[in-house]
Amino acid sequence: MSDKVVTRFAPSPTGYLHVGGARTALFNWLWARRTGGTFILRIEDTDQKRNTPTAARQVMDDLKWLGIDWDEGPEAGGPNGPYLQSQRRDIYDKYIKQLLDEKKAYYCFDTPEDLDELRKKAEGDKGGFAYQRPGSFPSEADAEAARSRGESVTVRFAVPQDEPLVVKDLVRGEITFAPGEISDFIIQKSDGFPTYNFACVVDDCLMKVTHVVRGQEHLNNTPGQQALWRALFGDAEPPRYAHMSVTISDSGGKLSKRERPKALLTAIKQIQDTDFDKLANVGGISAEQLNAFIKGKAVPDMPSIDAMAEFLGVPLPEINIVDFFKSGYLPETMVNFLALLGWNPGDDREIMRFEELIEAFDLTRLSKSNSLFDRKKLISFNTEHIKMVESGRLREHLRDYLKIVDSPVAAADDELLSKLISICEGARTLADIDRKTRFLFAEADSLKYDEKAVRKVFKGDAVAILAEVRDKLAAMDEFTEQGIEDMLRGLAEEKQLGLGKVAQPLRVAICGNTISPPIFDSVRMLGREETLKRIDIALRKFGTDGNAE
RNA sequence: GGCCCCAUCGUCUAGGCAGGUCUAGGACACCGGGUUUUCAACCCGGCAACAGGGGUUCGAAUCCCCUUGGGGCUACCA
Numbered sequence: 001m002s003d004k005v006v007t008r009f010a011p012s013p014t015g016y017l018h019v020g021g022a023r024t025a026l027f028n029w030l031w032a033r034r035t036g037g038t039f040i041l042r043i044e045d046t047d048q049k050r051n052t053p054t055a056a057r058q059v060m061d062d063l064k065w066l067g068i069d070w071d072e073g074p075e076a077g078g079p080n081g082p083y084l085q086s087q088r089r090d091i092y093d094k095y096i097k098q099l100l101d102e103k104k105a106y107y108c109f110d111t112p113e114d115l116d117e118l119r120k121k122a123e124g125d126k127g128g129f130a131y132q133r134p135g136s137f138p139s140e141a142d143a144e145a146a147r148s149r150g151e152s153v154t155v156r157f158a159v160p161q162d163e164p165l166v167v168k169d170l171v172r173g174e175i176t177f178a179p180g181e182i183s184d185f186i187i188q189k190s191d192g193f194p195t196y197n198f199a200c201v202v203d204d205c206l207m208k209v210t211h212v213v214r215g216q217e218h219l220n221n222t223p224g225q226q227a228l229w230r231a232l233f234g235d236a237e238p239p240r241y242a243h244m245s246v247t248i249s250d251s252g253g254k255l256s257k258r259e260r261p262k263a264l265l266t267a268i269k270q271i272q273d274t275d276f277d278k279l280a281n282v283g284g285i286s287a288e289q290l291n292a293f294i295k296g297k298a299v300p301d302m303p304s305i306d307a308m309a310e311f312l313g314v315p316l317p318e319i320n321i322v323d324f325f326k327s328g329y330l331p332e333t334m335v336n337f338l339a340l341l342g343w344n345p346g347d348d349r350e351i352m353r354f355e356e357l358i359e360a361f362d363l364t365r366l367s368k369s370n371s372l373f374d375r376k377k378l379i380s381f382n383t384e385h386i387k388m389v390e391s392g393r394l395r396e397h398l399r400d401y402l403k404i405v406d407s408p409v410a411a412a413d414d415e416l417l418s419k420l421i422s423i424c425e426g427a428r429t430l431a432d433i434d435r436k437t438r439f440l441f442a443e444a445d446s447l448k449y450d451e452k453a454v455r456k457v458f459k460g461d462a463v464a465i466l467a468e469v470r471d472k473l474a475a476m477d478e479f480t481e482q483g484i485e486d487m488l489r490g491l492a493e494e495k496q497l498g499l500g501k502v503a504q505p506l507r508v509a510i511c512g513n514t515i516s517p518p519i520f521d522s523v524r525m526l527g528r529e530e531t532l533k534r535i536d537i538a539l540r541k542f543g544t545d546g547n548a549e
Numbered sequence: 550g551g552c553c554c555c556a557u558c559g560u561c562u563a564g565g566c567a568g569g570u571c572u573a574g575g576a577c578a579c580c581g582g583g584u585u586u587u588c589a590a591c592c593c594g595g596c597a598a599c600a601g602g603g604g605u606u607c608g609a610a611u612c613c614c615c616u617u618g619g620g621g622c623u624a625c626c627a
Contacts, residue, residue: 152625172555220554426588515588518586
């Protein structure tokens, strides 16, 4: 085994990178890094109907955000390019021709409708549908004639039917498929593009891939792919396969992108007085489209879903990697958490840095059973990583986050940002830091007061106390944290009250909420002038004539 | 329906391949208590699992079979 390890991540560019894809990418990447091998990014854009032009770009950005880099692929280049399958048509054509010439593949003229019918007919059969190979293969001339008539022409691989197909899997051992179990499958579509099952085999060989780590959903494709490999490349050693378990959502079934629209729909139905025109407007869709969505007939695209959810204030479950970014998770957290979904280092370690993961990763420790994506545990992991990550790096992560969610806190310079982080100790996500410190960037007049907080805090003599606090703050010589603390504690003691009775009215007055950084820091950072201004506004708003000033 | 895979606390899992050291360990969640100026964070304690049934064996969470349950695939998608 002197061969250098080569792994690849081969996404089809249909949208954002989601957690499942990210995990596949990560495992392949970890194995390459662990062994000093090569990690290839290959874009499987062979489906013209589904690919979107920006998706490949997006997937690459998401990978970069996670810290997953590739040695060969788009942007990086490499000796085995091009790395977009749509640019490798001539290569596939060559191998298709070879198979055709050797009678290992044959032309088919069935339309999709024909196939549907065949399948329907086979429904009652004991073995289910299997494509019936013709007694003799159509000739090149037949194909040409069909093409000129505008008929559908595809190419099928003649899968060996007389022997069991054995797949060796690093995770599951040997799996045997009975003779005849795998029927002839299409390797070239009628639009001339290769199918996944074909392109993937050709490219894995040409790109000298040694290990394929992929989801369990591909396990049943493997015998066919291996048979194809033998037909194409004879005894050349095929890659080793490791089929990972599937990730299940904690909201029920399989973790899928459909969960977001589903959650939004549920929310829309629960909200009584929704302004549908406005909602459609916000989502950038027509009233008809919204109606179709509500009736379950159509699903708007992701940006629309996101916009409407934001408008309604409905949190959607994070599925795509960018969703986690926007929710304030660190890439370190995602990588760590994803790595532990179906793998573990064999000891009690859980919170691990990149380097540790690379050092400990091993393909033989992949678990066989499906794992559930536990968001509560994810949050806990994020809390740990926020504590653990180097301060400059955390600041950069925060800056990226504030930018993408368009927070006013983004106006802070590095020094201020670091200070904000330090007073938000114990934050679980970057969103916590943003939420807690936004009050510093608000205008006094337009500060929003949380109703519940006001009701809870401004009762009894809270207003009177706040008025007193105001006067004392105004009278302080030096406006320091220590000074503020001494004053507030002194006042509480004098009145025989807990500090909370004194601090809470002040907290709500300056930030509109009961949730904020520690009160001394908050007041100090707001500054005396602004603090007094806000207290005055609060006194006016919540005070009665008798006890305000 | 057919084929394939899987099965330890609520969840992620260690242990299983080399059966005894497992009265089954850790983490998250949860519950109770502590700390406390809010939210968090933090500290202490607690609850909680080998799916069921047959074998093999002196002995099974660990090996074999069946049942049940879960998942995947069954496309001119990847």
